[in-house]
Amino acid sequence: MSRLQEKYALELLENGKRIDGRKFEEFRKITVEKGVVQKAEGSALVNVGMTKVVAGVKLEIGEPFSDAPGEGVLIVNCEFSPIASPDFEAGPPGEDAVELARVVDRALRESKCIQLDKLAISPEKVFMIFIDLYVLNHHGNLLDASALAATAALTNTRIPKVEDGEIIRGEFTGSLPVVFKPVVVSVCKIGNRFLIDPILEEESVIESRLAVGIRDDNKICALQKQGSGTFKFEDVERMIDIAVAKSRELRSFLA
Amino acid sequence: MKKEVKLFVNGRRVDSRLPEQLRPIDMKVGVVSRADGSAEVRFGNTVAMASAYGPRELYPRFLQEEEAGILRVRYNMVPFSVDERKSPGPDRRSMEISKVMRLAIEPAIFLEDFPKATVDVFVDILQADGSTRVTGINAASLALASAGVPMRDLVSACSVGKIESTLVVDLNGVEDNNSESDMAVAMMAGRGEITLLQMDGELDKEEVMKLLSFARENCRKIYELQKQVLKEYREGE
Numbered sequence: 001m002s003r004l005q006e007k008y009a010l011e012l013l014e015n016g017k018r019i020d021g022r023k024f025e026e027f028r029k030i031t032v033e034k035g036v037v038q039k040a041e042g043s044a045l046v047n048v049g050m051t052k053v054v055a056g057v058k059l060e061i062g063e064p065f066s067d068a069p070g071e072g073v074l075i076v077n078c079e080f081s082p083i084a085s086p087d088f089e090a091g092p093p094g095e096d097a098v099e100l101a102r103v104v105d106r107a108l109r110e111s112k113c114i115q116l117d118k119l120a121i122s123p124e125k126v127f128m129i130f131i132d133l134y135v136l137n138h139h140g141n142l143l144d145a146s147a148l149a150a151t152a153a154l155t156n157t158r159i160p161k162v163e164d165g166e167i168i169r170g171e172f173t174g175s176l177p178v179v180f181k182p183v184v185v186s187v188c189k190i191g192n193r194f195l196i197d198p199i200l201e202e203e204s205v206i207e208s209r210l211a212v213g214i215r216d217d218n219k220i221c222a223l224q225k226q227g228s229g230t231f232k233f234e235d236v237e238r239m240i241d242i243a244v245a246k247s248r249e250l251r252s253f254l255a
Numbered sequence: 256m257k258k259e260v261k262l263f264v265n266g267r268r269v270d271s272r273l274p275e276q277l278r279p280i281d282m283k284v285g286v287v288s289r290a291d292g293s294a295e296v297r298f299g300n301t302v303a304m305a306s307a308y309g310p311r312e313l314y315p316r317f318l319q320e321e322e323a324g325i326l327r328v329r330y331n332m333v334p335f336s337v338d339e340r341k342s343p344g345p346d347r348r349s350m351e352i353s354k355v356m357r358l359a360i361e362p363a364i365f366l367e368d369f370p371k372a373t374v375d376v377f378v379d380i381l382q383a384d385g386s387t388r389v390t391g392i393n394a395a396s397l398a399l400a401s402a403g404v405p406m407r408d409l410v411s412a413c414s415v416g417k418i419e420s421t422l423v424v425d426l427n428g429v430e431d432n433n434s435e436s437d438m439a440v441a442m443m444a445g446r447g448e449i450t451l452l453q454m455d456g457e458l459d460k461e462e463v464m465k466l467l468s469f470a471r472e473n474c475r476k477i478y479e480l481q482k483q484v485l486k487e488y489r490e491g492e
Contacts, residue, residue, distance in 0.1 A: 067432075095354045098347045106455040110436075210452065220463055223438070223454035228361040230448035236467060240460050 009201040013190050018202070020049075024195040025242060032148065032253045034156040042157025042176065046149040049199065050139035052084075055131060055149035057157045057176075061121060061167060062128040072119025072126045076105035078133040078146065085138035101133065103184065103224045104147045107213030110221040111182035114154065118177045121162055129157075129176070140199040143211055144250070147184035152254055154178050182221055183250045185243035186211045189229060194239060196246055210236065212243035216251065220244075260433050262418045268430065270299065274423045277413070277473060282393070282480060284401045284488040292402025296394040299427055300384035305394035307402040309374040324369040328357040328376045330391055336383040352388050359392055359412070359441040359451035365405040374404055385431040386414040392441050392451065393477060400485055409485075410450060411478040412441035415466040417456060424469050438463075440470035444478035447471075 009019055022028070028049030037043035042057035064071055078101035080088040093101070108114070108131075119127040131153065133146045157176040161168040188195050188202070188209040198206055207229025213222030220240065225231065231239075262269060272278065278299030287293035290306035297303075313319050330352040334340050345353075356378065364374060376398060378391040389412035396410040416426045416437035423430065426437055436456020442449050454463065 095350045098350045099354055102347065102351050110455045110457060112457075215457075218459070220454070220458050220460065221456065223452055223463070225355075225449070225452040226358070228358050230362050230443065230446075230450050231452065232447065233449070233467065233471065236449065236452065237460070237464055240463060244460070 005201050006204050010205040013193065013195070013202065013205065016193065018195070020199065024193060025246060027197045027246070027249065028199070030148075030250070030253050032152050034152055041160060042153045044149050044152030044156055046145050046152065048141055048145040048148075048197065050137055051141055051145050052135070052137040053142065053145045053149045054134050054136055055146070055153035056134070057153045058130045058132070059157070059160055059167065060128045060130065061125050061162070061165065063124060064120075064126045068116070070120045070123070070126070071116040072114070073128040074105070074109055074114065074116065074131070075128065076101045076108065076131045076133070076150065078104070078135075080135050080138070084135040088135075088138070100143055100146055103143060103211055103213070103222060104133065104150050107147055107182045107184050107222040108150060108154070111180050111213065111215040111219070113151070113178055113180040113182050113215070115177040115179060122165075125165065127159070138200070140203045141186060141197050144184050144186050144197065147182070147213070148250060148253065151181050151183060155181065155254060180215050181251050181254045182213055182215050183247050184211055184213050184222070185246045185250060186226070187239040187242045189231065189235060189239070194242055196242065210239045210243070212240055214244055214247040218244050260429060262430060262433060263421065268423065270427060274421050275469060277425045277476065278427065280477070280480060282397060282484040284397050284484055290398070290402070292398045292400065292404070294394045294397035294401060296390050296397065298386055298390045298425060300382055301380070301387055301390045302382040303378055303380050303387065303390040303394040305376060305378045305391065305398040307374065307376045307395070307398035307404065309402070310369040310372040310404065311375075313371060313373040319371040322370055323366040324372040324374060326357055326361050326364055326366060326374050326376070328360060328378070328395065329353050330356050330378050330380070330388065332380045332383060332387070336380050355451055355453060356388060356392055356395065360395055360399070360410050362448065362450050363396070363406045363408055363410050363443055364399065365407065368405055374399070383428065385426045385428040386439075388412075389414050389439050389441065393481065397481055397485065401488060408443035408445045409478060409481050410441050411444045411474040411481060412439065412451060413470055413473045413477060414439050415470045417458065417462065417466070422462065422466055422469065424473050438466050438470065440467065440474065442471065442474040444474045
């Protein structure tokens with residue numbers, strides 16, 4: 001990002017305007033396409049403006065966590081592939097990718113969107129649900145796009161047939177029991193203004209943001225402050241209000 | 256099935272605290288003679304130790320920033336700090352915590368005063384019994400202040416949450432593992448600015464705000480303790 005672009009983005013935001021002419025509480029054009037990866041048990045491709053994330057769900061057989069016997073296991077992973085941005089480097093996930101995966105994980109897990117207790121195969125064996133998030137083009141707001149892709153992919157996931165303790169790939173017995181559709185809305189703070197869905201140029205000048213994981217019944221299931229700025233007490237309430245209001249719009253793309 | 260743990264008996268918590276009561280807190284400054292600044296903070300059985308170094312020159316040179324210094328924070332749980340040995344070295348959890356701790360502390364430091372330099376803070380959790388990241392932030396903040404790093408304010412942190420439908424302050428390990436929600440908050444209490452906010456669970460907005468006000472109130476108490484211990488340390492020097 002050049003200094004000039006940053007300065008331009010900042011000047012506009014301080015005057016209540018955005019580079020692409022959107023309102024402060026307006027998403028870019030969003031599309032969600034499910035079932036895009038043939039080999040995955042579930043998948044979704046999400047475009048938020050030029051930002052593109054694909055989520056793939058694979059089911060494996062494994063052992064439950066010792067503190068949750070008889071329950072399926074959910075694992076979220078994220079990679080920022082160098083194909084998506086000159087700023088991404090090859091190698092094991094860095095702290096930003098790890099943080100993104102962990103926030104998406106918490107939003108899904110804490111919302112109890114999947115009935116994990118219905119994923120036992122035998123007393124010792126359960127289904128493990130691996131959600132892998134791949135960023136294909138980074139143009140800002142990766143977290144909201146990734147969470148949307150993850151939830152969309154889960155609603156698209158089929159449970160494979162199991163015979164003699166082995167998964168029969170390509171044959172299915174039903175759909176994953178998904179009972180909620182949590183989404184994440186990140187609300188960004190600049191001066192005394194709040195905005196959603198920042199593009200890359202805006203992200204580089206925003207000092208702080210609050211990612212809010214929200215369930216269908218408006219319950220807050222995850223919060224994560226990001227960035228090196230600070231919030232006032234009242235900011236948090238305002239940001240949650242904006243996030244909850246916008247969550248319905250985001251969820252409408254999951255229908 | 257999950258083992259059922261009773262978290263309240265006659266309105267008292269497993270360690271006989273009331274819902275809005277902090278555990279006994281102990282803070283010491285200057286515990287590592289080789290570090291520029293250091294501190295040990297105990298919240299009940301949770302023990303965090305922090306050492307701060309700098310501002311010092313940053314190498315390799317390509318990491319240097321022209322206009323401001325950088326802050327590096329490492330959160331680390333030692334292998335014997337938990338029931339089942341934790342294998343040493345960073346994992347995904349500690350990577351995330353190190354990042355959010357850095358962002359919780361960064362706003363308090365006048366990084367613009369020392370371009371090309373770094374301030375490093377290392378936080379080791381020696382004993383884990385819940386709320387380790389906030390205990391670590393309190394220790395890190397004291398370590399930085401005692402190192403003489405120029406700061407806008409101290410950073411004070413505490414955890415809040417919901418257990419058995421009751422909103423509580425400063426979760427211990429058992430409560431943390433069985434909580435309906437938990438939230439970690441750090442503030443520059445003197446300025447009323449929130450620098451860390453993480454929550455997971457299932458809360459409505461009113462509960463979030465109520466918990467945040469509990470956190471604010473207790474961060475102020477912790478802030479007073481931090482100032483007191485720093486004052487005594489300076490006088491003793």
